[in-house]
Each structure stands twice: as structure tokens, then as C-alpha cells.
Amino acid sequence: MSQVELTLFLESAVRLGIPLALAAMGETITERSGVINIGLEGSIIAGALGGALGALAFEGAGLGVMSGAMAGMLVGLVFAAFAIGLGADQIITGTAVTIGGLGMTGAIYQARFGATGTELSLPTLAPVAIPVLSEIPLVGSALFAQAPTAYFAYLMAPIAWYLLFKTAWGLELRATGEAPAAAEAAGVRVRLVRLVATLFGGAMAGIAGAHLALAHAGTFAENMSAGKGFIAIAVVVLGRWNPILVLFAALFFGAASALQFFLQALAFALAYQIFLAIPNMQTLAALAGWVGKSRAPAALALPWEPHR
């Protein structure tokens, strides 16, 4: 690869990594509270449609992103009502929410824009180059000439890390995920904390979906989330439930995805399925070695009944 191609590859890697980073960062907070939200995919696709409809209605991509966050949070609320409110199995509830999210968005899209679909002309989130930083050789334009949602992800990583590990609120959140009985004994309202963490995760996934529709594709298409919710859950594991590491893990995933397209475009005469398997093989390798010693929150996926 030439210097120009390498730069383009890195830009592509960051573009593919940002939606994963946003969704995975939200899921990190959710999982730290003891809730695994497999319904993340449903929040992402709802965010994509909410973002598209919001951008059209308010004639602006910024308000579109807000609408996407709201839509993602709404889907998160549905998940929370069953998984936290009723103590239903989180895996089954999450799967149902994903299925429901993909179906509802498809039905709404077809009702609004016609059954056979069309490309929407959405107000898009244009990349904003940050002066000086975007001039850095090689990585500058990749990292600092992106859509505003990318900068939001960069900022959220340290903020979420600080909240999680340096504040009393973060301690309570982690306690509900590790030892909910002890947390309750200490006066923490376990289900409320989990609800807030799940809504936050839903909103972040909604922003990820809005980013896909408004900053990346410039349109909505049914099923456009294409499994990113599930990949984001893998990214959380790869990032050891740490928002900053999760950001890097997401960019790593983005790079792996971008690599497959660049290798194919370079006309390597190999079966393309091998390139498509690269991110998954990299993940397996990383999980086997680098992440070997980390572990999930102890109470992850366990429903909680208050004892009062």
C-alpha cells in the first residue's frame, strides 16, 4: 500500500469502528450494572430509522442524532421493562427485542416510504476536520477529519471511564453488577441503577445507528445494522469492560473490517470468504491471548428481586 492508500485505509477503519465504539461503550456501562442487553441490535436499527426520520422532520442532522438516541433509548426501555422490571431472562428478552426492532423499523419504513423502498436524501453529518490535529501525518485525517459523532465517541470514552472508576456513582453501578445483594444492603437501589445503565446503553446504541444512517450511508435501509449490535457485545469483552479499552477494541475491529475490503480491492486471488473471516479470526486470537485474564461482572445476566 502506498502512503495515500494507507491513509484511506485508516480513515475507513475509523469510520467502521465508530458505530461499534458508540454501541459498545453504552453496553459496557449496561453490563457493568449486571445486565447483558443482547437487544443492542434493536436499539441500533431503531436509532438508524429514528435518526433518518428525525433528520427529515427537523431538517437537520444534529437533531436527527438526538432523535436516534431517543429511539434507541425507547427500545432499551422495552428491554428493561421485561428484563429488569419483570426479571425475565435477559438473553431471551434481548433476542426478542432485536427481532422486534428489526421488524418494527422495516414496517415503519415501508409504511412511510413505500413497500419497494427508495434511497432517502437525508441531511448528512459532514466530516469536520479539527485544525492542527487533522494535519498529523498518516493518522491525522483518519482520526480528526470525521463526523462529529466520532468526536463524541472519543470524549465519551474517558468520561465514562472516569464515572465508572472514580465516582461514587460508578462504584454503586459496579457493585450492582458484582454483588447486588451487598449493594442493596448498602442502600443502593439495584433495579433503578440497572434501569439507568440500560437506558444509557440504548441511547448510545441509538446514536450509533443514527451515525450509520446520517454520517456513513446517508440513507436508511432495512436491516442496515447488519449484526453490529452483536459485534459490539464482542467488542465489550475484547475491551475488558473498560470504556477506554473498548474504544481501542472497536477501532481494531474497524481496521479488521476495512482490511478485508482493501485486500479484495487489491485483487488478491483468494476466496473472499477468507477475507471476511479476518475480523473474527483476529477476535479469537485476541480473546485467547490478550484478554485471557479478564472476567465479566459476577452478577451479569442474573435478574434481581429486591428483598424489601
Added chain:
Amino acid sequence: MHLISGLLNSRHSRPVVAVLVALVAGSACGGESAETESTFRAALLTSGPVSDAGWYAGAYDGLLLLEDSLGASVSHQQTATPAEFDEAFIAYASSGYDIIFAHGNEYQDAAIRAGEQFPDVTIIVSGGGRVSANVVPLIFRLEEGSYLAGMAAAYMTESKVVGMVGGVAIPPAQGTFVAFEAGVHAVDPEIEVLEVFTGDWNDVAAAKEATVAQLSRGADVIIHNLDAASFAVFQAVREVVDDGAVAYAVGMNSDQNAVAPDVILGSAVIRIADAFLATAQLWQDGRVGGAPIYASTEQGVIDFVFNPALVDRVPAEAVDHIARTKQAIRAGEIEIPRVIFVEGEDEGR
């Protein structure tokens, strides 16, 4: 993820309602035999959303055409996994549907199984490879349109690099790319043709980056064979055009010229609705069964159409050459390379 979306769509969307309504109607007017015999029931199975303004949208239009033109009562279901394919066939066949259009190569094995179980039902598999007495592949010779698109691309490229972005490398999709490349090289053998498969027909992010990767390799005309993800190909081309470059996308499967009129040079078209109508009429005449049905430029089902908004940029020589080649293909004077996947079909046909 296809599994999940399929599950869901088959449960929540109109199709199921349509089935139910049909059942109720059927039982309600059971006594009036004249009423029920005057029409037939047609069903459509797709494994992706019909809102793709392309491959599946064309089939959905075809289903509606059967309703409007032939008075058929119609129903559509979206399925994804092989298990759902079987269930959908059984559901339609056992509730009295006469003809089932299974719109994709992926249905071929389930169609054969269902065909054995329900000998009275006729199953038409778009791009299918397997044939039985009541399971019939409907083969679109999209290679012919794709070949013409390749010629158009060859005339328009300035960089002498063109690209192809595909979803999954199933034989009918590979066939369109083989023919596109042949069309390019028929005009100029020196042109480089890039190929990327994303592994997903609807993943817009993947399609966008695959297109960006090809544009960055210097490609300036990009054809796709995708479903809803095709929108991202048009968007990626639009972004470089907005930056002042000259680049074009080529539509596929349906006439997509109006989808992105600012960047689409033309479309390799299947008039799927016409093909469905013709097939249903053949079936009404009792002439469907045991052999594949072919739809090509000969019947006007396959075509390449320039985008009227951009055709004035195309040299007259190119328009003329493509029109003459279309005639030659129709007359059988030019052999378009294909990927053979229909059983019993040899290289000669």
C-alpha cells in the same frame, strides 16, 4: 442476523395478515365455487426486505401485477434461514396456493423438498438450479444486461479502472460480474476490473467502505450486485463526485436510474414483474414444468438502460455500439459468458 430479521418479518409484516385474510376469505366463500375457480393464488417468498428498490422490490411489483392483471389473490413472506424456507413452502402449499415464486437461488433445495410433498403446487425459483416436474427455475439472463453495462463502463472510464461490489458470491451474482468484465474487455482489454464481495446484501456500511476501497484504487465506474446496501454504493460515488471527481455507479436488477439520478450512469435491468406475469400466463396454459424458463433480452425482460439524466455525457459512438450489441445478443450472434448453475444445462445453451 438474516436469521433474526427473517424470523421477525415473517411474523410481523403484512404478508402474514394477507395469508390469514386469504384463509378467512377462502372458508367464508367455500360454497361459491365459481368465485373461487375464477382466480388463482400466488405467493412470493423473499429472503430480504422488498424495500431495496432492486431485486426484491421487482419481485414484489411482480406479485402485485399478478393481482392486478390476472386477478390472483396474492401473499408475500420474508424468510431467511433454510428452516424457514421449508416452513413457508409448507404453509403456502398446504393452504391452497397454486403457484409460489421463491425469489432466489437459495430456495432451490427447499423448493425441491416441498415440490415432492405437494405435487399440485407449482414452485418457480428465480435463479434456481434444480428442476423437477413442478419445481421450475426462472433463469434471468442478467448477464446480457450486465455485459452491456460493462461496455458502457469501458467507454466512460478515464482511469481505465472499474469496480464491482457484490453481496454474496452465489452463481447468478458471479455470472453478472463475469459478463460485466467481458463487456468491459470487449471495448478495451487493457481496463482493470476490481471485484469485492461484502458477504451481506444489506450491510450499507460494508458496501460503502468496499466502494471507497475501489474508488481509492482508482476505479471511476462501479457496478453493484447488492440489495438494499446498493444505496451506500451510490452514496460513496456521490461523495467523490461532490469533491469534484468524475465517477459513476451502475444500477442492477431493477431500473435504478431514478434512485440516484445524479450518479447512476445506467442500469442492468431485469423486468421481473413482466417475467412473473409471463410465467404465470404460461402456467395458466399448462406449459410450466420439467424445464427451466429463460428470460432474456429476447423477450425484453433483460435490458441495459442509460439514465436519461446523464446520457448526454455518453459518446454517441458508445450509445450506438451498445444498441447494436443489444440487437446482436437478441439475435443470438454474441455468446455472453456465464456461470453455469442450472442442472442439466451444458455450456452450449
